[in-house]
Amino acid sequence: GQNIDQPTEMTATEGAIVQINCTYQTSGFNGLFWYQQHAGEAPTFLSYNVLDGLEEKGRFSSFLSRSKGYSYLLLKELQMKDSASYLCAVRGLTGGGNKLTFGTGTQLKVEL
Protein backbone atom coordinates (compact mmCIF):
# COMPACT_ATOMS: atom_id res chain seq x y z
CA GLY A 1 0.00 0.00 0.00
CA GLN A 2 0.90 3.66 0.06
CA ASN A 3 1.13 6.03 3.00
CA ILE A 4 1.74 9.75 2.61
CA ASP A 5 2.27 12.29 5.39
CA GLN A 6 2.38 16.05 5.15
CA PRO A 7 1.63 18.81 7.65
CA THR A 8 -2.00 19.84 7.88
CA GLU A 9 -1.48 23.61 7.97
CA MET A 10 1.26 26.19 7.52
CA THR A 11 1.31 29.97 7.67
CA ALA A 12 3.86 32.22 5.98
CA THR A 13 4.36 35.88 5.16
CA GLU A 14 4.02 37.47 1.75
CA GLY A 15 7.43 37.68 0.05
CA ALA A 16 8.93 34.94 2.20
CA ILE A 17 9.99 31.37 1.40
CA VAL A 18 8.12 28.32 2.68
CA GLN A 19 9.02 24.62 2.55
CA ILE A 20 6.29 21.98 2.65
CA ASN A 21 7.52 18.50 3.52
CA CYS A 22 6.12 15.17 2.46
CA THR A 23 7.15 11.69 3.56
CA TYR A 24 5.87 8.57 1.92
CA GLN A 25 5.96 4.80 1.97
CA THR A 26 5.05 2.95 -1.19
CA SER A 27 5.70 -0.08 -3.33
CA GLY A 28 6.46 0.24 -7.03
CA PHE A 29 7.44 3.92 -6.75
CA ASN A 30 7.15 5.64 -10.09
CA GLY A 31 7.22 9.33 -9.37
CA LEU A 32 6.16 12.01 -6.91
CA PHE A 33 3.94 14.94 -7.84
CA TRP A 34 2.96 18.19 -6.22
CA TYR A 35 -0.40 19.76 -6.97
CA GLN A 36 -1.98 23.02 -5.87
CA GLN A 37 -5.69 23.10 -5.08
CA HIS A 38 -7.82 26.12 -4.25
CA ALA A 39 -10.99 25.38 -2.32
CA GLY A 40 -13.67 23.80 -4.49
CA GLU A 41 -11.46 23.80 -7.58
CA ALA A 42 -9.53 21.17 -9.48
CA PRO A 43 -5.96 20.31 -8.45
CA THR A 44 -3.41 21.84 -10.80
CA PHE A 45 -0.02 20.29 -11.49
CA LEU A 46 3.03 22.04 -10.05
CA SER A 47 5.98 19.67 -10.27
CA TYR A 48 7.18 16.12 -10.78
CA ASN A 49 10.20 14.19 -9.47
CA VAL A 50 11.17 10.64 -10.31
CA LEU A 51 14.93 10.84 -9.72
CA ASP A 52 16.67 12.17 -6.63
CA GLY A 53 17.43 15.85 -6.60
CA LEU A 54 15.95 19.25 -7.09
CA GLU A 55 13.62 20.32 -9.88
CA GLU A 56 13.18 24.07 -10.27
CA LYS A 57 10.28 25.72 -12.02
CA GLY A 58 10.07 29.45 -11.55
CA ARG A 59 9.04 30.29 -7.97
CA PHE A 60 8.45 26.62 -7.23
CA SER A 61 11.06 23.92 -6.62
CA SER A 62 10.63 20.32 -5.56
CA PHE A 63 13.14 17.92 -4.07
CA LEU A 64 13.10 14.14 -3.84
CA SER A 65 15.12 11.59 -1.89
CA ARG A 66 13.92 8.12 -2.79
CA SER A 67 16.08 6.37 -0.19
CA LYS A 68 14.51 8.48 2.56
CA GLY A 69 11.00 8.48 1.14
CA TYR A 70 11.03 12.26 1.39
CA SER A 71 10.12 15.22 -0.74
CA TYR A 72 9.61 18.91 -0.22
CA LEU A 73 8.02 21.72 -2.18
CA LEU A 74 9.71 25.10 -1.89
CA LEU A 75 7.75 28.22 -2.69
CA LYS A 76 9.70 31.47 -3.03
CA GLU A 77 8.55 35.10 -3.10
CA LEU A 78 5.21 34.13 -1.67
CA GLN A 79 2.14 35.90 -2.98
CA MET A 80 -1.32 36.11 -1.47
CA LYS A 81 -2.67 34.01 -4.32
CA ASP A 82 -0.41 31.15 -3.18
CA SER A 83 -2.83 30.57 -0.29
CA ALA A 84 -4.15 27.12 -1.17
CA SER A 85 -3.85 23.44 -0.34
CA TYR A 86 -0.69 21.74 -1.57
CA LEU A 87 -1.04 18.05 -2.30
CA CYS A 88 1.80 15.57 -2.38
CA ALA A 89 0.99 12.56 -4.55
CA VAL A 90 2.90 9.35 -5.18
CA ARG A 91 2.50 7.22 -8.27
CA GLY A 92 2.84 3.51 -7.68
CA LEU A 93 2.81 0.86 -10.34
CA THR A 94 0.14 -1.80 -9.89
CA GLY A 95 0.04 -4.51 -12.52
CA GLY A 96 -0.75 -2.85 -15.82
CA GLY A 97 -1.86 0.40 -14.29
CA ASN A 98 -0.77 3.03 -11.84
CA LYS A 99 -2.33 4.62 -8.80
CA LEU A 100 -1.70 8.25 -8.03
CA THR A 101 -2.23 8.39 -4.29
CA PHE A 102 -2.62 11.78 -2.66
CA GLY A 103 -1.76 12.98 0.80
CA THR A 104 -4.44 14.90 2.68
CA GLY A 105 -2.81 18.20 1.68
CA THR A 106 -1.12 21.09 3.46
CA GLN A 107 -3.28 24.18 3.79
CA LEU A 108 -0.97 27.17 3.29
CA LYS A 109 -2.08 30.59 4.44
CA VAL A 110 -0.08 33.56 3.19
CA GLU A 111 -0.39 36.66 5.35
CA LEU A 112 0.65 40.27 4.86
Added chain:
Amino acid sequence: DSGVTQTPKHLITATGQRVTLRCSPRSGDLSVYWYQQSLDQGLQFLIQYYNGEERAKGNILERFSAQQFPDLHSELNLSSLELGDSALYFCASSPNSQGENTEAFFGQGTRLTVV
Protein backbone atom coordinates in the same frame (compact mmCIF):
# COMPACT_ATOMS: atom_id res chain seq x y z
CA ASP B 1 -8.44 24.93 -18.76
CA SER B 2 -6.98 21.43 -18.36
CA GLY B 3 -8.82 20.01 -21.35
CA VAL B 4 -10.64 17.47 -19.18
CA THR B 5 -14.41 18.00 -19.19
CA GLN B 6 -16.77 16.77 -16.50
CA THR B 7 -20.54 16.97 -16.49
CA PRO B 8 -22.64 17.89 -14.68
CA LYS B 9 -20.90 20.50 -12.53
CA HIS B 10 -23.46 20.17 -9.76
CA LEU B 11 -25.90 17.40 -8.90
CA ILE B 12 -28.44 17.22 -6.10
CA THR B 13 -30.27 13.96 -5.56
CA ALA B 14 -32.06 11.99 -2.87
CA THR B 15 -30.82 9.03 -0.85
CA GLY B 16 -31.34 5.71 -2.57
CA GLN B 17 -31.08 7.18 -6.04
CA ARG B 18 -28.59 6.46 -8.81
CA VAL B 19 -26.54 9.00 -10.75
CA THR B 20 -24.05 8.96 -13.59
CA LEU B 21 -21.10 11.30 -13.79
CA ARG B 22 -19.41 11.84 -17.13
CA CYS B 23 -15.82 12.63 -18.05
CA SER B 24 -14.19 13.44 -21.38
CA PRO B 25 -10.39 13.18 -21.19
CA ARG B 26 -7.92 15.48 -22.89
CA SER B 27 -7.54 14.81 -26.58
CA GLY B 28 -5.13 11.91 -27.06
CA ASP B 29 -5.15 10.76 -23.43
CA LEU B 30 -5.91 7.07 -23.01
CA SER B 31 -6.02 6.87 -19.20
CA VAL B 32 -8.85 8.12 -17.04
CA TYR B 33 -8.81 8.23 -13.25
CA TRP B 34 -11.69 8.88 -10.85
CA TYR B 35 -11.24 10.46 -7.41
CA GLN B 36 -13.61 11.31 -4.57
CA GLN B 37 -12.93 14.29 -2.32
CA SER B 38 -15.06 14.72 0.80
CA LEU B 39 -14.91 17.79 3.03
CA ASP B 40 -12.90 16.11 5.73
CA GLN B 41 -10.77 13.88 3.53
CA GLY B 42 -8.17 14.20 0.82
CA LEU B 43 -8.46 12.96 -2.72
CA GLN B 44 -9.36 9.28 -2.57
CA PHE B 45 -8.44 7.23 -5.62
CA LEU B 46 -11.38 5.20 -6.90
CA ILE B 47 -10.45 3.57 -10.19
CA GLN B 48 -8.34 3.87 -13.35
CA TYR B 49 -9.20 2.90 -16.92
CA TYR B 50 -6.81 2.68 -19.84
CA ASN B 51 -8.07 2.42 -23.38
CA GLY B 52 -11.33 0.88 -22.26
CA GLU B 53 -9.96 -1.56 -19.70
CA GLU B 54 -9.86 -1.34 -15.93
CA ARG B 55 -6.21 -1.04 -14.84
CA ALA B 56 -6.13 -0.10 -11.17
CA LYS B 57 -8.66 -0.05 -8.38
CA GLY B 58 -8.69 1.90 -5.15
CA ASN B 59 -11.21 2.12 -2.34
CA ILE B 60 -14.24 2.03 -4.59
CA LEU B 61 -17.48 0.88 -3.00
CA GLU B 62 -19.44 -1.98 -4.57
CA ARG B 63 -22.31 0.47 -5.09
CA PHE B 64 -20.05 2.41 -7.45
CA SER B 65 -18.98 1.30 -10.91
CA ALA B 66 -17.24 2.87 -13.87
CA GLN B 67 -16.51 2.22 -17.49
CA GLN B 68 -14.57 3.73 -20.35
CA PHE B 69 -16.12 3.74 -23.79
CA PRO B 70 -14.49 3.30 -27.23
CA ASP B 71 -14.39 7.07 -27.70
CA LEU B 72 -12.43 7.15 -24.40
CA HIS B 73 -14.97 9.09 -22.40
CA SER B 74 -15.73 7.57 -19.02
CA GLU B 75 -18.74 7.35 -16.75
CA LEU B 76 -18.88 6.81 -13.00
CA ASN B 77 -22.13 5.28 -11.79
CA LEU B 78 -23.12 5.75 -8.15
CA SER B 79 -26.14 3.80 -6.91
CA SER B 80 -28.12 3.41 -3.69
CA LEU B 81 -26.80 6.80 -2.72
CA GLU B 82 -26.20 7.66 0.93
CA LEU B 83 -25.70 11.01 2.61
CA GLY B 84 -22.00 10.18 3.04
CA ASP B 85 -21.55 9.99 -0.71
CA SER B 86 -21.85 13.76 -0.91
CA ALA B 87 -18.48 14.90 -2.23
CA LEU B 88 -16.58 16.39 -5.11
CA TYR B 89 -15.87 13.77 -7.75
CA PHE B 90 -12.88 14.48 -9.95
CA CYS B 91 -11.84 12.88 -13.17
CA ALA B 92 -8.26 13.10 -14.39
CA SER B 93 -6.56 11.94 -17.56
CA SER B 94 -3.04 11.19 -18.71
CA PRO B 95 -1.59 9.95 -21.98
CA ASN B 96 -0.77 6.37 -21.03
CA SER B 97 -1.17 3.78 -18.34
CA GLN B 98 2.16 3.65 -16.61
CA GLY B 99 2.75 7.27 -17.49
CA GLU B 100 6.41 7.97 -17.97
CA ASN B 101 7.03 11.56 -16.89
CA THR B 102 3.43 12.47 -17.34
CA GLU B 103 1.20 14.13 -14.84
CA ALA B 104 -2.54 13.69 -14.59
CA PHE B 105 -4.72 16.64 -15.58
CA PHE B 106 -7.89 17.16 -13.59
CA GLY B 107 -11.34 18.21 -14.65
CA GLN B 108 -13.29 20.81 -12.67
CA GLY B 109 -15.18 18.14 -10.80
CA THR B 110 -18.81 17.27 -10.16
CA ARG B 111 -20.19 18.37 -6.82
CA LEU B 112 -22.66 15.74 -5.67
CA THR B 113 -25.06 16.54 -2.86
CA VAL B 114 -27.21 13.73 -1.51
CA VAL B 115 -30.19 14.93 0.53
